[in-house]
Amino acid sequence: MAAPAPAQLAPATMLTFDRTVDRRLVHRAAVSEVFVTDTQEVGEDHFTAAGQLPLCHGYYSDHTPGPALFDPLLIMEVCRQASTFGSHVHLGVPLEHAFLVNSWSLTIENPDALLVGTGPGELLLDERVHRTTDRRGRLKALRYDIVLHLGGVLAGTATIDVSVLPAPQYAALRHMQRSTPPPLTVDFAPGERASLAEAGHVGRTSAENVVLADVRTTEHDVAARLDASLRNGGLFDHTYDHYPAMVLMEAARQAAHLLDGAPLTALDSTFTRFVELDAPVHLRAVREPDTGRIDAVFTQDGNPVATVSLTTLAPLPTTTLATFA
Numbered sequence: 611m612a613a614p615a616p617a618q619l620a621p622a623t624m625l626t627f628d629r630t631v632d633r634r635l636v637h638r639a640a641v642s643e644v645f646v647t648d649t650q651e652v653g654e655d656h657f658t659a660a661g662q663l664p665l666c667h668g669y670y671s672d673h674t675p676g677p678a679l680f681d682p683l684l685i686m687e688v689c690r691q692a693s694t695f696g697s698h699v700h701l702g703v704p705l706e707h708a709f710l711v712n713s714w715s716l717t718i719e720n721p722d723a724l725l726v727g728t729g730p731g732e733l734l735l736d737e738r739v740h741r742t743t744d745r746r747g748r749l750k751a752l753r754y755d756i757v758l759h760l761g762g763v764l765a766g767t768a769t770i771d772v773s774v775l776p777a778p779q780y781a782a783l784r785h786m787q788r789s790t791p792p793p794l795t796v797d798f799a800p801g802e803r804a805s806l807a808e809a810g811h812v813g814r815t816s817a818e819n820v821v822l823a824d825v826r827t828t829e830h831d832v833a834a835r836l837d838a839s840l841r842n843g844g845l846f847d848h849t850y851d852h853y854p855a856m857v858l859m860e861a862a863r864q865a866a867h868l869l870d871g872a873p874l875t876a877l878d879s880t881f882t883r884f885v886e887l888d889a890p891v892h893l894r895a896v897r898e899p900d901t902g903r904i905d906a907v908f909t910q911d912g913n914p915v916a917t918v919s920l921t922t923l924a925p926l927p928t929t930t931l932a933t934f935a
Contacts, residue, residue, distance in 0.1 A: 625650060625660035627732055634705065635698045636691035639848035645684070646691045651700045655739040659692035663731030663760075669844025672819045674810055678726040682874045683859055685724075685733065685758065686716050689768045692735050693754045697774075701739065703749065708780040710773040711855045712751070715878040716766065721923055723765040734759040749774050784851065784884070792851040793888050795840045803837050812864035813871065818842055821861045822893075825868070830899065832865040836891035836908070853885040855916075862906040862918035865895035869904055872922035883915040891915070 630644040638644050649659040663680045664670070670684040690711075697703040718724065735756050742751040756768040775783065784792055807822045814820055823837035838857050840846055845857050858881070863874055885891055885908065895906040908916040 627662050631695055635695045637694055643847045645688045646695055649696050657696045657700045657737055659735040661688035661733040665730055669819055672814055672816050674813050679724040680731050688733055689756050693770050706777045708775045711881055712771045713880045714770040716768045718766040718875045720765050723760045723763050795846055795850045798840055813867040822864050827868050830897045832868050832895045834893055836861050858916050865906055866904045866920045869897045870922055875923050876921035879918045881916045885915050
């Protein structure tokens with residue numbers, strides 16, 4: 611694969627990569643976790659955005675040796691940030707509103723475009739938004755259809771579906787589902803993470819980025835317990851009252867790595883419930899023998915809370931599988 615050339619900016623948009631946008635408008639606490647650099651409104655419910663992909667990042671760059679590719683989950687995060695920023699700036703959604711991810715998908719149509727070159731990646735996004743309102747005309751949900759260009763070439767597409775809730779409605783929903791206030795990530799003291807998977811077995815070099823424990827594998831499936839470090843700034847940038855979608859994506863990706871170890875090229879995820887911080891979360895990932903697709907189901911208290919389907923570039927021989935007692 612040849613290294614991509616620098617992104618060619620469309621003259622009509624002139625998006626820049628000079629500085630990141632206001633961290634508050636992408637729902638981030640740390641400036642270092644902001645990747646969107648610019649947006650421009652094109653028309654009604656249509657905007658473009660630019661994002662810079664860092665060459666080195668403690669979470670997104672921490673992968674076992676292989677082709678130096680920009681992380682697809684980083685691209686998904688840029689899509690989330692750009693959609694959130696565009697909703698506040700171009701669609702007028704108030705800053706205090708919450709965005710609840712119902713589903714999202716990403717398809718890398720040109721894996722060569724993800725090859726890391728000598729400088730940060732320059733990602734261009736073209737986003738069209740579809741609104742859902744209630745009978746009174748109040749915004750209920752948004753769907754973003756996104757076309758992605760990286761290094762001046764088409765890289766793929768993404769979709770994101772979110773519910774939009776004012777802060778009081780979000781608080782009422784959380785109380786209705788739990789009947790008690792949800793604990794926060796800051797309420798949990800750091801402790802020993804027992805039975806954690808070995809970093810190299812799940813495609814990581816740092817144990818801080820491992821999110822699976824009590825792993826059991828066979829040739830075609832993986833069972834594990836979610837065990838993510840709440841102090842990992844790449845996964846938990848700010849205080850949460852639930853596990854965010856990206857943590858579940860990482861858990862599914864690590865389970866997929868145990869099954870074939872190949873780079874991720876597509877994902878399709880549905881999130882049906884809040885994943886609570888104070889009850890165990892289990893996942894089972896199964897590889898379909900005919901297609902090679904890997905389907906992961908997350909459960910909590912015996913109820914399904916999320917599903918993730920993953921496609922990888924090319925399965926590796928099953929002799930590379932790591933097996934845990």
